[in-house]
Amino acid sequence: MCSINEENLPVDTMVATPKLLFKDAVCRRCRILKAQVLLRKTDPYCRDCFMKYAVHKFRSTIGKARALQHNDRVLLAYSGGLSSGSMIHLIKQGLEASDSNKMKLIIKPSLLYIDEGEILNLSKEDRKANADFVLEYAKRNCLDVYMCSLEFSLAADISGVKLQMNSYEVEPSIYASQLERLFGSVKSLTAKEDLLQRLKQRLITLLATHLNYSKVFLGPSATRLAGQLLSAVGQGRGAQIAQEIGFADSRTGVVFLRPMREFVDKEVAYLAHFLEVDSLSLPTLSSKLGPTASIGRLTEEFVVTLQANFPATISTLFRTSDKLKPNVGVDRSSSEFKDDSRCLLCLSAIEQSPLCSASTARSISQTISRSGPSGFKDVESEPQSTNVQQQLKACDANCSNPGKQCCKTMDVGANEKDWGVVLCYGCRVTMEDVKTPELVPINLQEELRLRSRRQMMRQSVEQFLL
Amino acid sequence: MVVQCSAGCGCNAVLKRPKTNDALCKTCFYWAFETEVHHTIMSTKMFQSGQVVAIGASGGKDSTVLAYILKHLNEKYNYGLKLVLLSIDEGITGYRDDSLESVKRNQEEYNLPLTVLSYKDLYGWTMDDIVKQVGRKNNCTFCGVFRRQALERGAILLNCDVIATGHNADDVAETILMNLLRGDIARLQRCTSHITSSEGSLPRAKPFKYAYEKEIVLYAYFKKLDYFATECVYAPDAYRGHARALVKDLEALRSTSIIDIIHAGEQLAIKDGVKLPKQGVCSACGFVSSNVICKACVLLEGLNRGRPKLAIGKSNKALAEILADRLANTASLSSVQDQF
Numbered sequence: 109m110c111s112i113n114e115e116n117l118p119v120d121t122m123v124a125t126p127k128l129l130f131k132d133a134v135c136r137r138c139r140i141l142k143a144q145v146l147l148r149k150t151d152p153y154c155r156d157c158f159m160k161y162a163v164h165k166f167r168s169t170i171g172k173a174r175a176l177q178h179n180d181r182v183l184l185a186y187s188g189g190l191s192s193g194s195m196i197h198l199i200k201q202g203l204e205a206s207d208s209n210k211m212k213l214i215i216k217p218s219l220l221y222i223d224e225g226e227i228l229n230l231s232k233e234d235r236k237a238n239a240d241f242v243l244e245y246a247k248r249n250c251l252d253v254y255m256c257s258l259e260f261s262l263a264a265d266i267s268g269v270k271l272q273m274n275s276y277e278v279e280p281s282i283y284a285s286q287l288e289r290l291f292g293s294v295k296s297l298t299a300k301e302d303l304l305q306r307l308k309q310r311l312i313t314l315l316a317t318h319l320n321y322s323k324v325f326l327g328p329s330a331t332r333l334a335g336q337l338l339s340a341v342g343q344g345r346g347a348q349i350a351q352e353i354g355f356a357d358s359r360t361g362v363v364f365l366r367p368m369r370e371f372v373d374k375e376v377a378y379l380a381h382f383l384e385v386d387s388l389s390l391p392t393l394s395s396k397l398g399p400t401a402s403i404g405r406l407t408e409e410f411v412v413t414l415q416a417n418f419p420a421t422i423s424t425l426f427r428t429s430d431k432l433k434p435n436v437g438v439d440r441s442s443s444e445f446k447d448d449s450r451c452l453l454c455l456s457a458i459e460q461s462p463l464c465s466a467s468t469a470r471s472i473s474q475t476i477s478r479s480g481p482s483g484f485k486d487v488e489s490e491p492q493s494t495n496v497q498q499q500l501k502a503c504d505a506n507c508s509n510p511g512k513q514c515c516k517t518m519d520v521g522a523n524e525k526d527w528g529v530v531l532c533y534g535c536r537v538t539m540e541d542v543k544t545p546e547l548v549p550i551n552l553q554e555e556l557r558l559r560s561r562r563q564m565m566r567q568s569v570e571q572f573l574l
Numbered sequence: 575m576v577v578q579c580s581a582g583c584g585c586n587a588v589l590k591r592p593k594t595n596d597a598l599c600k601t602c603f604y605w606a607f608e609t610e611v612h613h614t615i616m617s618t619k620m621f622q623s624g625q626v627v628a629i630g631a632s633g634g635k636d637s638t639v640l641a642y643i644l645k646h647l648n649e650k651y652n653y654g655l656k657l658v659l660l661s662i663d664e665g666i667t668g669y670r671d672d673s674l675e676s677v678k679r680n681q682e683e684y685n686l687p688l689t690v691l692s693y694k695d696l697y698g699w700t701m702d703d704i705v706k707q708v709g710r711k712n713n714c715t716f717c718g719v720f721r722r723q724a725l726e727r728g729a730i731l732l733n734c735d736v737i738a739t740g741h742n743a744d745d746v747a748e749t750i751l752m753n754l755l756r757g758d759i760a761r762l763q764r765c766t767s768h769i770t771s772s773e774g775s776l777p778r779a780k781p782f783k784y785a786y787e788k789e790i791v792l793y794a795y796f797k798k799l800d801y802f803a804t805e806c807v808y809a810p811d812a813y814r815g816h817a818r819a820l821v822k823d824l825e826a827l828r829s830t831s832i833i834d835i836i837h838a839g840e841q842l843a844i845k846d847g848v849k850l851p852k853q854g855v856c857s858a859c860g861f862v863s864s865n866v867i868c869k870a871c872v873l874l875e876g877l878n879r880g881r882p883k884l885a886i887g888k889s890n891k892a893l894a895e896i897l898a899d900r901l902a903n904t905a906s907l908s909s910v911q912d913q914f
Contacts, residue, residue, distance in 0.1 A: 298828060341754065342824050342831055346838025403827055410820050414755075424757040431759050433843040459841055464617035464768060466837035469784035470830060472613060476606045477596040480581025533837055537830065 188388030192327025335408030633673030636740030665700025
């Protein structure tokens with residue numbers, strides 16, 4: 109049968125723009141100066157107009173969300189890259205602007221640098237050199253910089269973290285080898301990248317809370333985020349898109365903001381060029397590994413390629429994701445906030461899995477092909493049911509270790525298969541690839557036992573709860 | 575090296591399950607595949623006893639396996655369904671005529687009644703004629719829109735209660751990505767449901783929603799089911815091709831990706847206050863439409879007026895034009911209705 113199963117109507121996004129020549133074009137905004145840059149394949153701009161456009165876009169991204177208040181203390185996460193570097197330049201401009209036309213940005217920023225050298229196998233000298241670049245950059249911009257190493261994300265709390273200010277020494281710690289072992293035990297690069305993101309989020313939250321910053325600016329560009337959006341979908345994180353891609357993420361107690369989210373890489377490059385932003389070229393986990401090394405890498409390549417042919421790709425993806433609801437129960441200020449139904453790793457709400465859903469289908473497939481007809485109680489030998497009792501029975505048949513303890517009713521002795529109680533779907537997918545879950549900084553086993561016991565209690569008194 | 579079946583039946587494994595990477599023997603694979611489809615059907619209460627189910631049969635792998643397995647499960651578990659095969663002849667020489675042969679062989683083999691409806695009968699145009707008018711670039715729009723409605727018309731004609739289609743997990747994942755990429759928020763919401771129904775139209779069920787395309791092929795291969803496997807002779811839709819390639823690449827990286835994408839799709843919730851197009855019925859033909867006049871009628875009108883490109887792309891403009899004409903001459907409305 110033809111593969112086109114629904115109406116496939118050509119929308120603007122699917123029509124590749126015709127090739128036009130802009131060699132001697134004038135700026136489309138001022139219509140006087142010769143254009144220096146070409147955006148979206150069709151819009152030529154001169155330098156000044158481009159900068160006005162960029163500054164306006166940056167300010168409106170921050171402004172329309174009404175996320176900042178006067179004199180807010182803001183941590184600017186700086187990686188040494190072009191995007192976060194440009195972000196800091198734009199903020200500096202805002203700080204130095206005159207007060208007259210309300211263009212002045214009134215916040216109290218400091219920089220934060222997380223050294224990922226340990227998992228990237230960089231030498232001590234390289235790590236020191238990178239840190240020196242960041243220190244020099246901060247000094248030139250007259251900002252304080254906090255420096256910390258990724259391995260401290262494994263510390264139980266802030267007391268175990270070595271945080272340095274305006275200086276940096278790579279020092280050996282017990283966490284360094286622990287981090288190396290943890291990452292060494294991860295089967296896939298996709299899971300490594302996901303774990304890195306979670307650990308970084310955890311460390312930044314720890315630091316920001318300790319230093320009394322309630323807001324953190326992150327610098328990923330639109331291109332980067334569009335890739336992350338598809339990568340999130342590819343890893344089952346549908347419910348979290350609004351937080352992972354949107355402007356504000358308030359899953360942890362600290363609010364993460366992404367003011368560069370409306371700049372595609374090309375715009376960032378022009379911006380960095382005109383602002384004379386220096387950058388470090390840092391390797392990543394997928395460096396030198398080709399476009400199919402991980403899901404994240406694959407989706408980013410996909411977005412970049414598609415964007416080159418269809419310049420509306422990224423903006424369409426954003427338009428779609430901005431219409432999605434942030435998942436409920438993760439906002440601390442909301443009335444629906446529930447701490448014990450959140451994922452311990454990424455702090456998102458744990459999804460419900462109804463009898464007919466992809467997550468149930470996934471676990472059924474695993475049970476079925478591992479236990480065979482003899483180990484599988486036929487779901488359908490029982491009548492179709494909607495009430496809880498029967499659903500539990502069905503669950504008993506479908507659950508990953510039938511016979512012993514069901515994922516819904518188990519108590520102590522819970523094993524890794526039952527992580528549905530403590531981890532969201534996406535984190536479960538990642539943890540399937542982690543061979544040494546005991547090295548993850550959260551005591552998953554203990555939490556699992558606690559939560560399961562609590563669930564049991566709730567179930568037994570359910571009929572008395574109003 | 576001989577690998578034992580991971581289901582513990584003691585037999586030697588003959589295949590690696592694409593969905594879970596487990597090694598299984600033939601019998602355990604059949605059982606696993608059938609049990610999963612059965613679970614999808616039961617847990618969603620997809621069909622009720624006594625219903626007549628139209629199986630959209632194209633002769634391709636998905637619908638061939640669907641017909642086989644529905645017949646098998648219907649007998650094994652006593653669903654109490656009456657199954658009929660429904661084929662749509664788009665009128666594509668060298669593609670549909672060959673695949674219809676394969677449907678006819680299925681009909682004899684499975685002993686299910688078959689009805690073939692053609693675009694020519696329903697709309698007065700074959701796809702070959704349409705391609706002559708619009709060229710190869712946008713013809714998939716016509717075919718997709720017409721087929722959707724044609725299945726519905728056929729099923730109503732045969733007094734069916736529900737239409738079952740062979741859409742598999744790969745198709746669903748692809749559609750989710752596709753709708754994300756084209757910003758179609760309404761379809762993004764709809765495309766993950768296992769059964770879609772709206773006022774005035776027959777419900778459509780996807781029993782293979784969680785079945786991997788590769789497993790469907792494996793099933794057909796080992797069961798030696800006869801199906802037709804050729805791409806349509808007219809160029810496939812380029813943009814969907816991108817989404818398809820991405821799904822295949824993701825699957826190669828991590829076999830559970832397809833089901834993970836569907837999970838992500840199921841979890842997408844639209845913000846309150848986002849406007850969605852309302853589904854109603856077409857004022858000309860009475861079938862489901864999100865506009866006053868449905869896409870099929872607009873496309874058809876364009877063809878009949880000798881302006882086939884009328885409704886491609888800027889749909890609203892064409893609609894406005896047609897509506898204006900209608901107002902000027904109300905008699906034309908009834909004449910359009912007469913056509914159907």
